[in-house]
Amino acid sequence: MAVYTDVSESELEAFLAEYSVGRLLSYKGIAEGSENSNFLLHTTSGAYILTLYEKRVDKSDLPFFLGLMEHLARKGISCPLPVHRSDGSVTGTLAGRTAALITFLEGMWMRRPTAAHCREVGKALAGMHLAGADFPLSRPNALQIDGWRKLWDGSHARADEVEPGLAAEVDADFAELGEKWPKDLPAGVIHADLFPDNVFFLGEKLSGLIDFYFACNDFYAYDVATCLNAWCFEKDFSFNLTKGTALLAGYQSVRPLTSAEKEALPILARGSALRFMLTRLYDWLTIPDGALVQKRDPMEYIRRLRFHRRIKSPSEYGLR
Ligand SMILES: Nc1ncnc2c1ncn2[C@@H]1O[C@H](COP(=O)(O)OP(=O)(O)OP(=O)(O)O)[C@@H](O)[C@H]1O
Numbered sequence: 570m571a572v573y574t575d576v577s578e579s580e581l582e583a584f585l586a587e588y589s590v591g592r593l594l595s596y597k598g599i600a601e602g603s604e605n606s607n608f609l610l611h612t613t614s615g616a617y618i619l620t621l622y623e624k625r626v627d628k629s630d631l632p633f634f635l636g637l638m639e640h641l642a643r644k645g646i647s648c649p650l651p652v653h654r655s656d657g658s659v660t661g662t663l664a665g666r667t668a669a670l671i672t673f674l675e676g677m678w679m680r681r682p683t684a685a686h687c688r689e690v691g692k693a694l695a696g697m698h699l700a701g702a703d704f705p706l707s708r709p710n711a712l713q714i715d716g717w718r719k720l721w722d723g724s725h726a727r728a729d730e731v732e733p734g735l736a737a738e739v740d741a742d743f744a745e746l747g748e749k750w751p752k753d754l755p756a757g758v759i760h761a762d763l764f765p766d767n768v769f770f771l772g773e774k775l776s777g778l779i780d781f782y783f784a785c786n787d788f789y790a791y792d793v794a795t796c797l798n799a800w801c802f803e804k805d806f807s808f809n810l811t812k813g814t815a816l817l818a819g820y821q822s823v824r825p826l827t828s829a830e831k832e833a834l835p836i837l838a839r840g841s842a843l844r845f846m847l848t849r850l851y852d853w854l855t856i857p858d859g860a861l862v863q864k865r866d867p868m869e870y871i872r873r874l875r876f877h878r879r880i881k882s883p884s885e886y887g888l889r
């Protein structure tokens with residue numbers, strides 16, 4: 570459930586008076602998502618998403634996130650467009666929270682993506698990387714190895730509650746990743762969380778990308794590695810080579826990977842699996858049961874980590 574903050578009709582109407590979106594017809598909370606409170610709004614001019622930023626989003630990052638969506642949308646990437654207020658700004662205050670209104674994207678996310686969906690997502694990711702190359706703002710990735718270490722420091726003592734031996738296993742990953750993490754690869758603005766629930770489709774056609782609230786500057790190939798993790802594993806944790814091949818071919822049809830990026834893919838995939846394992850583990854251990862934040866299973870990413878440790882060549886992901 571992701572409606573942490575209730576909004577009354579009268580305060581919403583007062584908030585909307587600052588926008589040229591017509592009259593409010595209806596609104597309802599959206600259960601999906603975990604970071605912010607989201608509402609679907611219908612007004613006399615169409616449908617919109619209203620987001621109230623909750624405490625896990627640093628407000629000083631909003632110009633980057635919202636500015637990026639606007640930049641990408643203007644360059645032809647299908648993503649939500651922030652709606653401007655009469656004073657030109659894109660954020661206001663509602664129910665004591667910083668809030669923004671963005672355009673509604675048609676489509677639905679794929680619970681069971683096929684290789685065709687994976688190919689489309691690869692193409693869209695590369696398109697986003699190219700379109701973001703001249704975005705003037707930048708934001709360091711807070712979830713690089715130092716950020717992972719902070720999460721790990723907060724989880725280490727209880728990690729073996731999730732699986733005996735996990736603390737020692739992950740300590741070894743940190744040692745190896747610290748040593749082998751690439752220092753210089755093509756970099757720019759990345760999505761950093763392009764999971765299936767952040768990509769909408771109409772049939773097999775990709776209709777848009779959402780949720781840019783982890784976007785940052787980092788290696789492009791790290792974003793590719795995150796998509797391999799999020800899109801190409803089956804429920805039994807086996808890697809689906811057909812999906813990997815499709816995703817990578819889709820990406821490379823728009824932005825070919827350099828040989829250094831190809832070579833780095835196994836270590837990037839391992840680092841990305843560790844990153845999502847750690848955020849999940851931290852939440853798993855620190856968020857009380859029954860809280861509104863949805864907890865996701867860290868074991869799903871421990872299984873991926875184990876897979877990546879065994880990879881000998883990037884061709885095992887379907888790379889050509
Ligand atoms: N522009 C949009 N058009 C249509 N639906 C949207 C749009 N933005 C968000 N949604 C809907 O709201 C849900 C939650 O959005 P979003 O993923 O941005 O939230 P979140 O709280 O940041 O979640 P998380 O980070 O856990 O994915 C989405 O799954 C989707 O159903």
Ligand SMILES: N[C@@H](CCO)C(=O)O
Nearest residue numbers: 762764845848849865
């Ligand atoms: N995509 C993340 C959740 C928050 O964005 C995960 O699956 O762990």
